[in-house]
Structure formats: C-alpha cells, structure tokens
Amino acid sequence: xxxxxxxxxxxxxxxxxxxxxxxxxxxxxxxxxxxxxxxxxxxxxxxxxxxxxxxxxxxxxxxxxxxxxxxxxxxxxxxxxxxxxxxxxxxxxxxxxxxxxxxxxxxxxxxxxxxxxxxxxxxxxxxxxxxxxxxxxxxxxxxxxxxxxxxxxxxxxxxxxxxxxxxxxxxxxxxxxxxxxxxxxxxxxxxxxxxxxxxxxxxxxxxxxxxxxxxxxxxxxxxxxxxxxxxxxxxxxxxxxxxxxxxxxxxxxxxxxxxxxxxxxxxxxxxxxxxxxxxxxxxxxxxxxxxxxxxxxxxxxxxxxxxxxxxxxxxxxxxxxxxxxxxxxxxxxxxxxxxxxxxxxxxxxxxxxxxxxxxxxx
Numbered sequence: 425x426x427x428x429x430x431x432x433x434x435x436x437x438x439x440x441x442x443x444x445x446x447x448x449x450x451x452x453x454x455x456x457x458x459x460x461x462x463x464x465x466x467x468x469x470x471x472x473x474x475x476x477x478x479x480x481x482x483x484x485x486x487x488x489x490x491x492x493x494x495x496x497x498x499x500x501x502x503x504x505x506x507x508x509x510x511x512x513x514x515x516x517x518x519x520x521x522x523x524x525x526x527x528x529x530x531x532x533x534x535x536x537x538x539x540x541x542x543x544x545x546x547x548x549x550x551x552x553x554x555x556x557x558x559x560x561x562x563x564x565x566x567x568x569x570x571x572x573x574x575x576x577x578x579x580x581x582x583x584x585x586x587x588x589x590x591x592x593x594x595x596x597x598x599x600x601x602x603x604x605x606x607x608x609x610x611x612x613x614x615x616x617x618x619x620x621x622x623x624x625x626x627x628x629x630x631x632x633x634x635x636x637x638x639x640x641x642x643x644x645x646x647x648x649x650x651x652x653x654x655x656x657x658x659x660x661x662x663x664x665x666x667x668x669x670x671x672x673x674x675x676x677x678x679x680x681x682x683x684x685x686x687x688x689x690x691x692x693x694x695x696x697x698x699x700x701x702x703x704x705x706x707x708x709x710x711x712x713x714x715x716x717x718x719x720x721x722x723x724x725x726x727x728x729x730x731x732x733x734x735x736x737x738x739x740x741x742x743x744x745x746x747x748x749x750x751x752x753x754x755x756x757x758x759x760x761x762x763x764x765x766x767x768x769x770x771x772x773x774x775x776x777x778x779x780x781x782x783x784x785x786x
Contacts, residue, residue: 447582447598451501453494453537454508454756454767456676456698458487459548460529461513467525472517472555478703479513486702486773491536493773494755501759503597504539504580508676508698509546509607509635519558526568540576545569545591545606546635546677562608566591573604587620589613594620599628600760603671607635607651611658621669629765629784630669637673637695638663639686640736642723642747649677667691672765672783674698674758681710681754681769683781685746694746694783702753702772710752710771710778720744748781 461467461479468474494505512529516522526549534541543549545565552561559567569591577586577595587594592613593604601624603617621630636650638659652659666673667690675697682697713719721737752771759766764785768777 447503449501449759449761450503450598451497451499452503452758452760453497453505453539454674454696454698454758455494455505455533456508456681456700456753456755457510457546457548457679458507458529458533458700459510459513460487460525460532462528467516467521467528469516469518469521473515473521473552476513476515482702487700488536489773490700490702490753490755491533493770493775495536495538496775497755497757497770498538502539503582504576505533505537505541506633506674507533507541507543508633508674509544510548510676511543511546512549514548514551514561516552516561517554519552519554519561519564522552522554522561522564523568526565527572530568530572534576540579542573542576542604542633544573544604544633544635545608547608550608569593569606585624587616589616592616594624596624596627601627601630603630603632603634605632605634605651611652611662614658614662617662618665621665621671625669628762629760630671632666632671632673634673634675636677637675637684637693637697638666639684639693639695639740640724641678641680641682641684641695641697642720642749643678643680643682663693664690666693670694672696679753681750681752681779683715683746683748683767683783684744685783686740686743687745688743696756696767696783698756699753700755710750710754710769712750712779713748715746715748717744717747720747750779752778754778 459479461475463475463480512525516525550562550565583595585596591606595602638651652662670692672694679699679701684695686693720741724733727733754771757768765783769779771778
C-alpha cells in the first residue's frame with residue numbers, strides 16, 4: 425500500500441512538472457481581421473441590410489483554406505487561438521441578426537481548431553444600426569463575449585485567475601498574463617486593466633489582445649484610430665502603464681502585416697499586427713517594406729491633417745526601434761519561450777513561413 429501511494433505521489437509530481445514545463449514553452453495561433461459574412465437573411469434581413477460581396481466571396485473558399493492551413497500548425501504545445509477583432513463584418517440591421525452573425529462567425533472559426541478560440545471586439549463587431557427599441561450592437565456583443573469568449577478562456581488547460589469586466593478579460597497562462605481589451609469602450613476598462621497589470625507584475629510576458637494598439641502605425645490610413653487615440657493626459661497615463669509592464673500587443677484593424685517596437689526610459693511596447701482579409705483571388709507575394717526605424721513617419725506625414733500628423737511623429741519617432749510593415753494576408757504563430765517570443769507569418773494559406781522575427785531576445 426505504501427508503494428502504491430509513493431507511486432501515485434510521484435505521478436502527481438511528474439504530471440505537475442510536465443504541465444509547468446509545457447506552460448513555460450508553448451504555442452499560440454494568431455489571426456487578424458476575418459470579417460465573417462454571408463448572404464443568408466438570418467444575418468441580413470430582407471429590406472434592412474445586405475451582405476458585402478467582398479466578404480461572402482472571401483468566405484466561400486479563401487478564408488476556410490487559410491483557417492485549415494493555420495490549424496495544420498497546431499502542435500501538442502498549442503494552447504489557444506487569438507483573433508484580433510473584426511471577427512464579423514457587422515451591418516446586420518437588427519439585434520437578432522447581429523447576434524446570429526456573431527454566434528455563427530464564432531462557431532465557424534472555432535470549428536477549424538481543436539484548441540479554444542478567443543476573440544476581441546473590433547469596430548465591425550459592434551457596428552450594426554439596429555431597429556429602434558432593440559439592444560444596441562455593442563450590448564449584443566457584450567452578451568456574446570460573456571457567453572462565448574469567457575467560457576472559451578475557461579476551457580484552456582492550465583488557465584488560472586480568470587477575470588472579466590463586461591467585454592474585457594484577463595487571465596494567467598503559466599508565467600504569462602493575457603489581457604483582452606475592447607478598444608471601443610474608451611477608458612471604461614482602464615481601472616480593470618491597471619489592476620490586472622499591477623497585480624500580475626511578476627508575469628514573464630504581458631500579452632494584450634486588442635483590435636488596435638496604442639502606438640500609431642506608419643500607415644497613411646486613419647492613423648489616429650488607435651487605443652486611447654486622443655492625445656491627452658489620460659492617454660499618456662495609459663501609454664506609460666503599458667510601457668512600465670513592457671506589454672506586447674496583438675492587433676489588427678489596418679489589414680496589413682506589421683511589427684513595431686517603441687522604447688523609451690519608461691519601458692517598451694511591442695505591437696504585432698495580423699490580417700486575414702484576403703481580397704484578390706490571385707496569390708500575390710507578400711510585399712515587404714524593409715525594417716528601418718529611421719523611416720517612421722513618412723507615411724503618417726502624408727495624412728491630411730499635417731499639424732496632427734507632425735505631432736504624432738514628433739511624439740513617437742524618437743522611441744521607434746522596429747518598424748516592419750508588409751502588405752499581405754495570412755496567419756501567424758507565436759512560440760513563447762523564456763528567452764523570447766518567436767513570431768512566424770504564413771502568407772495566405774501557405775504552410776511554410778514567409779517571415780520570422782522575435783520579440784525580446786535574439
């Protein structure tokens with residue numbers, strides 16, 4: 425009997441050590457905007473709204489092909505899938521139709537993967553001019569997030585300390601803290617975010633899933649549309665909070681592939697942008713702009729409001745240490761280790777990476 429208990433005890437210890445080791449080094453699949461849509465009247469009631477041909481065509485073949493390829497990158501180390509918002513196209517016209525689109529979009533994407541699928545609110549996910557007297561699209565999304573995203577977080581093997589505040593979430597996975605931030609809600613979730621970061625200051629990495637990050641990309645398309653985009657004291661306070669904790673942002677929104685590092689004496693922010701919106705039928709090769717921090721601001725300064733754009737460049741350019749941008753659509757994997765986070769970008773539905781870079785370390 426003593427031998428049995430000794431064996432059982434050793435088994436438990438070895439199992440616990442294996443789980444701990446797995447969480448020290450693990451893999452995450454990262455997807456950008458997906459814009460799920462369809463011509464079905466359950467998403468677009470007759471006479472109220474209609475589907476976008478661009479998205480319905482994309483979802484007939486291209487996006488399923490890409491998701492199947494992404495799933496092929498799933499290994500025993502893969503913990504979950506992260507999607508950076510604009511999961512659906514929106515514009516449904518009624519609260520019920522928007523609910524159908526969100527739920528079907530989520531179920532469709534989750535169906536491609538054997539591990540939990542997590543998403544965050546983008547602007548399209550809350551954009552539907554519903555009928556008078558109905559719940560708003562934002563209210564519909566908040567309910568969806570509680571009914572689908574939160575349970576998916578709790579399904580992650582080894583997850584701990586799960587917290588929720590409306591459509592904002594935080595959890596620990598192994599040594600790391602994950603934050604899911606609804607960028608549509610402005611500063612509403614600021615205290616929740618601050619508390620999660622401060623109480624998890626010991627986390628190895630603080631990884632934030634958000635539709636847009638706090639640092640403007642050098643991209644000539646709505647550069648001010650970012651997390652806490654207005655330039656004021658509160659925005660600067662949150663920026664410094666993210667720097668203090670050396671946050672890594674996984675974002676989308678601009679439909680490009682990019683990596684950016686912003687470092688000052690306050691700390692660092694890393695932004696990784698994904699995109700799955702594969703518009704042309706032909707498989708154009710990825711078009712890479714060479715990584716050169718000195719070039720940061722060239723595209724921003726082509727914007728209409730020169731005074732505002734100049735202020736943005738003056739504020740951020742001194743801290744830009746990495747400035748990679750590419751026109752492309754595909755999926756990414758993140759291999760998360762003690763020494764670094766290795767990111768691989770797979771173009772379209774390719775199964776061999778087109779570009780690899782590291783966050784932290786060599």
